[in-house]
Amino acid sequence: MFDYKLLSALAAVVEQAGFERAAQVLGLSQSAISQRIKLLEARVGQPVLVRGTPPSPTDIGRRLLNHVQQVRLLERDLQSLVPALDEEGLPERLRIALNADSLATWWAEAVGEFCAEQHVLLDLIVEDQTVGLKRMRAGEVAACLCASERPVAGARSVLLGAMRYRALASPAFIERHFPAGVRAEQLPRTPALVFGPDDFLQHRYLASLGVDGGFEHHLCPSSEGFIRLTEAGLGWGLVPELQVREQLQRGVLRELLPDKPIDVPLYWHHWRNGGQLLALLTAQLVRSSAQWLVPWKQA
Numbered sequence: 001m002f003d004y005k006l007l008s009a010l011a012a013v014v015e016q017a018g019f020e021r022a023a024q025v026l027g028l029s030q031s032a033i034s035q036r037i038k039l040l041e042a043r044v045g046q047p048v049l050v051r052g053t054p055p056s057p058t059d060i061g062r063r064l065l066n067h068v069q070q071v072r073l074l075e076r077d078l079q080s081l082v083p084a085l086d087e088e089g090l091p092e093r094l095r096i097a098l099n100a101d102s103l104a105t106w107w108a109e110a111v112g113e114f115c116a117e118q119h120v121l122l123d124l125i126v127e128d129q130t131v132g133l134k135r136m137r138a139g140e141v142a143a144c145l146c147a148s149e150r151p152v153a154g155a156r157s158v159l160l161g162a163m164r165y166r167a168l169a170s171p172a173f174i175e176r177h178f179p180a181g182v183r184a185e186q187l188p189r190t191p192a193l194v195f196g197p198d199d200f201l202q203h204r205y206l207a208s209l210g211v212d213g214g215f216e217h218h219l220c221p222s223s224e225g226f227i228r229l230t231e232a233g234l235g236w237g238l239v240p241e242l243q244v245r246e247q248l249q250r251g252v253l254r255e256l257l258p259d260k261p262i263d264v265p266l267y268w269h270h271w272r273n274g275g276q277l278l279a280l281l282t283a284q285l286v287r288s289s290a291q292w293l294v295p296w297k298q299a
Contacts, residue, residue, distance in 0.1 A: 002067075003039075003040075003043070004068070004071070005036065006036050006037075006039055006040040006043070007040070007064055007067070007068040007071075008026065008068065009022065009026065009028075009033050009036035009037055009040070010036075010037060010040060010048055010049070010057070010061060010064060010065065010068070011065055011068050011069065012025050012026050012033070013033065013037065013049065013055050014049075014054075014055065014056070014057055014061075014065060014139075014140060015095060015123065015140070017054035017055070018053075018054055018055065019033050019034060019055070037049060040064075044060055044064075046058070046060055047060075047061070048060055048061035048064060049061055056138075057138060057139060057140075061139070062137070062138050062139035062140075063139065064139070065138070065139030065140065066139040066154065066271075069095070069139065069141075069142050069271070070142075070271050070273045070274060070275075072092070073092070073142065073271070073273075073274045073275035073277055073278060074273065074275045092118075092119070092120050092121070092277060093120075093121045093122075093123055094120055094121070094122055094123065094142055094143070094277070094278075094281070095123040095124075095125065095140065095141040095142055096122060096123070096124055096125070096141055096142065096143045096144060096145070097124075097125040097126075097127045097132040097133075097135035097136070097140075097141045097143075097144035097145070097146070098124060098125075098126065098127070098132065098144065098145035098146075099126070099127065099128060099132060099145060099146065099266075100126045100128075100195065100221075100222070100223045101163060101223055101240045101243070102145055102163070102266065103124065103126060103223070104223035104224060104240075104243060105163075105240055105242040105243050105292065106242060106289070106291070106292035106293070107145075109288075109291075109292075110284070110285060110288045110289060110291075110292070111281070111284065111285075114280070114281060114284045118277065118280065118281075120277065120281075125140070125141060127144075127146070127198075128195065128196060128198040128199050131146070131198045132144045132145065132146035132148075133146050133148045133151075133152065133269060136152050136155060136269055136271075137152045142270065142271060142274060142278060143268065143269060143270040143271070143274070143278060143281070144268075144269045145160075145266055145267070145268055145269075146266070146267060146269065147264055147265055147266065147267065148267060148269075149265070149267050151269050152269070154271060154272055154273070155269050155270060155271050155272060156269070156270060156271075156272055157267045157268065157269045158267065158268050158282065158286060159265060159266075159267055159296060160266045160267065160268050160285055160286065160289040160293055161265075161266060161289050161290060161292075161293025161294060161295060161296055162263035162264055162265045162266060162293055162294050162295070162296040162297075163240050163241075163242070163263065163264050163266060163293060163294075164240070164241045164242075164261050164262075164263050164294050165201065165205075165238040165239060165240055165241065165261060165262050165263070165264065166238070166239060166241055166244075166255050166261045167205060167236060167237070167238055167255060167256040167257060167260070168230055168236065168237060168238075168239050168244065168248075168253040168254065168255055168256065169230060169233070169235070169236035169237075169253065169254065169256055170230065170231055170232070170233040170252070170253060170254070171251065171252075171254055172233045173233040173234075173235070173236065174254060174256070176233070177190045178190075178256075182256045182257055184206075184209040184210065184211055184257065185211060187206060187209075187211060187215065187236070187256075188206065188211060188213060188214065188215035188216070189215075189216065190215075190216065190235075190236060191216050191217065191218060191234065191235035191236070192215055192216060192217040192218070192235050192236055192237060193217065193218050193220055193226055193229055193230060193234065193235040193236065193237035194217045194218065194219055194220070194237075195219075195220065195221060195223075195226060196219060196221045197219070201238050201262065201264065202215065202217070202237075202238055204262065205238055205262045208262060209257075209260070217235065218234055218235050223240075223243070226239065227239065227243060227244060227247075230253060231247065231252055231253060236256055238262065239253070241261065242292055263294060263296060263297070265296040266289075266293060268282060268285050268286075270282055
């Protein structure tokens with residue numbers, strides 16, 4: 001039988017990115033948390049954590065994290081049937097990985113009412129849409145929003161739609177770099193804005209225009225900062241249409257190549273044994289996402 005006090009200690013260390021904060025969350029001393037991790041490792045016969053900054057789970061640690069997160073969600077279903085089992089009466093906490101652009105645009109409206117009704121707290125981890133699934137594979141989150149269709153073992157995925165991006169720049173930037181008009185072959189030699197090292201959207205966009213290879217770019221790991229830098233004329237960038245409708249209407253930003261957007265599919269991944277809470281959240285996202293996302297058309 002599993003000792004869930006030991007598994008809770010493991011989950012807290014990973015979720016809180018350290019022993020000290022894990023101890024605070026569980027109301028224990030740091031020494032007690034350390035002892036529980038050591039006892040868990042003794043019982044499974046191998047390390048469950050890599051002692052880095054922050055600590056990260058080993059392969060067996062990831063499997064244990066997957067298990068304890070699903071148990072938490074299933075326990076919530078039982079507590080709704082037998083309230084006496086819920087000794088602490090605390091709200092459920094869902095760890096979810098999602099891309100920064102969704103967080104900056106439609107996510108809050110989609111889940112706000114749901115979280116209030118279901119008494120749910122969110123612990124959001126921001127990852128690029130192309131790599132968010134690694135958090136589920138590592139057992140760190142109960143669900144994720146990403147561009148990958150294929151789910152990890154034990155999970156399901158559902159297509160919500162696609163985010164539409166447009167290549168935008170400030171009027172001053174366009175006048176400076178494209179005085180004779182924008183041509184696709186000029187873009188690699190013109191400063192661009194990229195969200196981070198895992199962001200390959202610009203590469204996809206240029207490839208769709210028949211342009212291959214590298215390009216000049218700034219790195220800006222902030223959705224809001226990305227817009228500010230684009231408005232300030234530091235570079236051109238692929239920006240979610242949802243985020244800049246006002247700027248486009250006012251002429252603060254202009255599209256480089258009109259009517260040549262690029263769409264990124266968004267799939268919602270969740271554990272099969274995630275209980276009623278994840279099922280309800282999934283249904284809410286499926287119902288509401290069409291308000292903000294466009295239909296995905298596979299090329």
